[in-house]
Amino acid sequence: MTPSLDTIFAALADPTRRAILVMLLEDDMAVTDVADPFEMSLAAISKHLTILSRAGLISQEKRGRVKWCKLEPDALRDASIWMQSFGQFEAVNLDAFERFLETELSDPPPAND
Amino acid sequence: MTPSLDTIFAALADPTRRAILVMLLEDDMAVTDVADPFEMSLAAISKHLTILSRAGLISQEKRGRVKWCKLEPDALRDASIWMQSFGQFEAVNLDAFERFLETELSDPPPAND
DNA sequence: CCAATCGTCAACTAAATGGTTGAATATGGG
DNA sequence: CCCATATTCAACCATTTAGTTGACGATTGG
Numbered sequence: 393m394t395p396s397l398d399t400i401f402a403a404l405a406d407p408t409r410r411a412i413l414v415m416l417l418e419d420d421m422a423v424t425d426v427a428d429p430f431e432m433s434l435a436a437i438s439k440h441l442t443i444l445s446r447a448g449l450i451s452q453e454k455r456g457r458v459k460w461c462k463l464e465p466d467a468l469r470d471a472s473i474w475m476q477s478f479g480q481f482e483a484v485n486l487d488a489f490e491r492f493l494e495t496e497l498s499d500p501p502p503a504n505d
Numbered sequence: 506m507t508p509s510l511d512t513i514f515a516a517l518a519d520p521t522r523r524a525i526l527v528m529l530l531e532d533d534m535a536v537t538d539v540a541d542p543f544e545m546s547l548a549a550i551s552k553h554l555t556i557l558s559r560a561g562l563i564s565q566e567k568r569g570r571v572k573w574c575k576l577e578p579d580a581l582r583d584a585s586i587w588m589q590s591f592g593q594f595e596a597v598n599l600d601a602f603e604r605f606l607e608t609e610l611s612d613p614p615p616a617n618d
Numbered sequence: 619c620c621a622a623t624c625g626t627c628a629a630c631t632a633a634a635t636g637g638t639t640g641a642a643t644a645t646g647g648g
Numbered sequence: 649c650c651c652a653t654a655t656t657c658a659a660c661c662a663t664t665t666a667g668t669t670g671a672c673g674a675t676t677g678g
Contacts (some may be wrong), residue, residue: 401518405511406636410587423655436637438656457645457654472588475581476522519666535623549667551626570624570675 395448402472403447408442410430413449416463423459506560513584516560521545522553526562529576536565536572 403409412426427437441461444450448467453460516522525539540550554574557563561580566573 396520397523398520401514402635404584405514405518407511408636410510424653432636433638434654435639435656439636442656454644454655459655468588471517472585474517475585475588515665521666537623545666546629546668548669549623552666555626567625570626 394470395446395467397471397474399447400449400467403443403449404471406440406443408437412437412440412444412461413463416450416461420460420462423461427462430450506585508559508580510584510587512560513562513580516556516562517584519553519556521550522557524555525550525553525574526576529563529574533573536574539574552589 408430411430415421415426416431423438423441424434426441427434430437441450441452444461445452449464451462451464453462518547521543524543528539530544536551536554537547539554540547543550554563554565558565562577564575564577611613
């Protein structure tokens with residue numbers, strides 16, 4: 393079954409989880425490596441990954457004792473489509489996009505004390 | 506200040522609030538009228554509207570004793586832009602969009618007993 | 619003016635969320 | 649085989665969330 397919009401938007405509502413998604417843009421990662429830049433416990437990150445997984449935003453594949461996390465960008469499709477209904481077609485402003493991604497990459501909760 | 510992505514996505518994560526946004530696509534509405542199709546109390550809807558308002562997704566203007574709620578689609582821009590970063594440019598599939606909006610309009614929580 | 623309407627506030631509840639720690643379960647390497 | 653590594657589980661805690669009800673303040677219309 394496809395995850396509900398509830399689940400997808402709720403998953404996206406947490407800055408730690410969005411930061412994880414941004415990290416996974418680069419490459420697939422093991423759970424431990426995902427957790428590394430954050431100040432919270434591995435167990436907490438593991439929970440966040442479960443939430444992202446249930447939302448369909450990532451997939452996790454266990455190879456050996458390592459569980460690899462992979463971005464599943466298609467899951468954003470439903471949410472994206474929902475948002476299009478509010479006339480956001482012209483939202484694809486690359487300038488804004490770049491500024492935004494930049495703040496998201498420089499700002500995020502990893503080491504946010 | 507512009508509402509955070511946290512606030513916007515969290516606001517979108519609730520089906521009642523998404524249903525309210527869909528209702529407001531049609532036209533501006535008074536709080537009481539927004540509440541009408543739902544089974545929950547007026548106070549509950551009032552709280553939902555506050556959350557949508559803080560997220561910048563709607564604006565509220567009081568004229569006389571009636572408070573009018575108006576969709577503010579621009580607020581979705583940041584969230585939309587964020588999602589574009591995951592390669593969703595081809596997500597604007599009108600077929601999927603129409604199917605989706607349809608289910609959202611026929612399914613939603615109003616009178617969901 | 620006064621009653622009815624519109625909407626919020628305050629106080630409360632139940633459940634969900636995001637975090638912790640410590641133990642438990644796989645798995646792999648030397 | 650055994651220890652270290654990788655990850656989750658279980659129990660717990662504090663905070664937030666979504667809802668309720670009843671009282672309250674503001675406004676309007678007859």
